[in-house]
Amino acid sequence: STKLMEGRRGLIMGLANDKSIAWGIARALAAQGAEIAFSYQGEALKKRVEPLIASIGMNQMIECDVGSEESMDALFAHLKETWGSIDFLVHAIGFSDKNELRGRYVDTSRENFRVSMDISVYSFTAVCQRAAAMMPNGGSLLTLTYYGAEKVMPHYNVMGVAKAALEASVKYMAEDLGKDRIRVNAISAGPIKTLAASGIGDFRYILKWNELNSPLRRNVTQEEVGKSALYLLSDLGSGVTGETHHVDAGYHVVGMKSVDAPDI
Numbered sequence: 001s002t003k004l005m006e007g008r009r010g011l012i013m014g015l016a017n018d019k020s021i022a023w024g025i026a027r028a029l030a031a032q033g034a035e036i037a038f039s040y041q042g043e044a045l046k047k048r049v050e051p052l053i054a055s056i057g058m059n060q061m062i063e064c065d066v067g068s069e070e071s072m073d074a075l076f077a078h079l080k081e082t083w084g085s086i087d088f089l090v091h092a093i094g095f096s097d098k099n100e101l102r103g104r105y106v107d108t109s110r111e112n113f114r115v116s117m118d119i120s121v122y123s124f125t126a127v128c129q130r131a132a133a134m135m136p137n138g139g140s141l142l143t144l145t146y147y148g149a150e151k152v153m154p155h156y157n158v159m160g161v162a163k164a165a166l167e168a169s170v171k172y173m174a175e176d177l178g179k180d181r182i183r184v185n186a187i188s189a190g191p192i193k194t195l196a197a198s199g200i201g202d203f204r205y206i207l208k209w210n211e212l213n214s215p216l217r218r219n220v221t222q223e224e225v226g227k228s229a230l231y232l233l234s235d236l237g238s239g240v241t242g243e244t245h246h247v248d249a250g251y252h253v254v255g256m257k258s259v260d261a262p263d264i
């Protein structure tokens, strides 16, 4: 049987280490025959990313800071030169000053609001512009979001506001790019222990709370996010666009702590 991603080429942005959600997605896509290029932020990450991608038979890695237009232009110029076109893109990038991922949202500074929106929201729009220009045969674009966009979660603060804007941008881009057979979706992942998550105040408590109160009574893994990403990025998801798909053990449907859930 042919693999779901055979003959498909694409870019994964936001691989930092083997705990990254980007890594769960990379493995799921590689196992189905995808050819993947990776972008990473800053030379310091290069040593970590290089052996990881080699372990799944990939070797294309390009430095890119999504805060810089020049850096993104250089990334896509490189892809244009080596591949000409692409079929998919994964944006697994977010950033906020961790000093503001605790305490109150109302105390957010103008500067961190600006940076959080720029790196966590606008960068997806900026890469979609460039990726869409390289998708003559259509394609699939995917970003990562969190339930803190929909409901107030402790300490998530300005990132919740940024994720709400990110989810709205997914809908607008789904409409803009649908005529070109390009789909745009988000996965709303449950809490997973990663480098970015460790910056959120009381993250261990959030993990425990979700484990005890989600319908599946556990947390999700990078592998599970990877499998759902495969669905959205392959032909399995061909009828799906503008969607925020929850991969959170069902936590988003719960309205109240279950009577049988133990206290933390």
Ligand code: NAD
Pocket (backbone or CB within 6 Å): 013, 014, 015, 016, 017, 019, 020, 021, 022, 040, 041, 064, 065, 066, 067, 091, 092, 093, 094, 095, 119, 144, 145, 146, 147, 188, 189, 190, 191, 192, 193, 194, 195, 196, 197
């Ligand atoms: P991670 O730390 O492994 O990945 C975050 C990535 O963002 C890193 O690779 C980092 O280099 C990159 N990044 C930050 N600023 C950048 C910049 N200016 N230019 C280029 N890259 C930049 O953590 P993760 O949890 O895998 O995060 C991936 C995505 O998943 C984020 O959007 C995050 O908000 C989202 N998410 C995470 C969780 C969770 O619980 N871990 C839940 C839902 C959504």
